[in-house]
Amino acid sequence: MKATAKAHTNIALIKYWGKRDETLILPTNNSLSLTLDGFYTTTTVTFRDDLSSDTFFLNDQAITGEQFNRVSTFLDLIRSETQATNLYAEVRSTNHVPTAAGFASSASGFAALAAATTRALDLSISDQDLSRLTRQGSGSACRSIYGGFVEWRQGTKPDGSDSFAVQVQPAEHWDVRVAAVVLSDTMKKVSSREGMKRTVNTSPFFSGWVNSIPYDLELIKQGIKDRDFEKVGNIAEANCLKMHATTLGANPPFTYWHATTLAVMQEVQTMRERGIPAFFTIDAGPNVKVLYLPKDEATVKKALLDIPGVHDVIVSRSGQGVTYL
Numbered sequence: 001m002k003a004t005a006k007a008h009t010n011i012a013l014i015k016y017w018g019k020r021d022e023t024l025i026l027p028t029n030n031s032l033s034l035t036l037d038g039f040y041t042t043t044t045v046t047f048r049d050d051l052s053s054d055t056f057f058l059n060d061q062a063i064t065g066e067q068f069n070r071v072s073t074f075l076d077l078i079r080s081e082t083q084a085t086n087l088y089a090e091v092r093s094t095n096h097v098p099t100a101a102g103f104a105s106s107a108s109g110f111a112a113l114a115a116a117t118t119r120a121l122d123l124s125i126s127d128q129d130l131s132r133l134t135r136q137g138s139g140s141a142c143r144s145i146y147g148g149f150v151e152w153r154q155g156t157k158p159d160g161s162d163s164f165a166v167q168v169q170p171a172e173h174w175d176v177r178v179a180a181v182v183l184s185d186t187m188k189k190v191s192s193r194e195g196m197k198r199t200v201n202t203s204p205f206f207s208g209w210v211n212s213i214p215y216d217l218e219l220i221k222q223g224i225k226d227r228d229f230e231k232v233g234n235i236a237e238a239n240c241l242k243m244h245a246t247t248l249g250a251n252p253p254f255t256y257w258h259a260t261t262l263a264v265m266q267e268v269q270t271m272r273e274r275g276i277p278a279f280f281t282i283d284a285g286p287n288v289k290v291l292y293l294p295k296d297e298a299t300v301k302k303a304l305l306d307i308p309g310v311h312d313v314i315v316s317r318s319g320q321g322v323t324y325l
């Protein structure tokens, strides 16, 4: 009763921002992401009859508190949904992602955990069912089951049975690159969970955000199909700005941006004025991800590294879905 799985993070081009059900993790809008091969988590799950509770080690350190509780609650969910075992598990994860700095380590983390757990229990489960299950650990994680461009369909059913991700185009469809611009590896102050909750409950801009999604989604899917980089980049950048605008309208208001975040955004716009197609997107943290095409890799990387306050730039290609080791 042991298995190891590897899952990559994903970067949302159309953001998931808002829940209609916090327990089942059901979103208020569809979202669309690109899976990244540069950032991933490997997780080994071992069910053992000598354990009196679950245990969780992250990068060889024993984890307790909130992070442990999320893992253990997720294992409880799998145990009760599948009735496959009542044994506790040892979970050992290695994160190749800077944790909690807006790099969605929870996405690769829960996708690898769900995959390793179901494999350790010998459950034969479709990708769709695995995505639906993973969603209940962390919403964005349900997209990391697949490689390439992935859409999470919000669904309409109250039980969440129609809320899961599907692949839109495989990684091989289009060689788009993403540079992760690392400004700070400090923990963020408002988690994405807390941030989206506050926005849903208090921001007058939230309804405008939700209403704008269907149009963005339709256009970006056409752009991806046609490999129209300008179109995809412009929609992704504008969608990101709309998501972040909702946080300024929340009560109390907040923003994930630092001064250097703005400097990176400005540099990306300057690059475009110089004829280099590059576009930014930002998750629930200060770091910026920049989309660009392979031919511009050296120029984009250098321009980003030259910005004062930028500590590192890590480039990534589009990645594959979950694999078992």
Ligand code: DP6
Pocket (backbone or CB within 6 Å): 011, 012, 014, 015, 016, 017, 025, 031, 104, 106, 137, 138, 139, 140, 141, 192, 193, 282, 283, 284
């Ligand atoms: C800004 O998936 O981390 O990265 O479902 O509460 O675990 P929970 O939230 P999470 O939120 C990610 C929000 C985002 C946008 C996105 O990835 O779509």
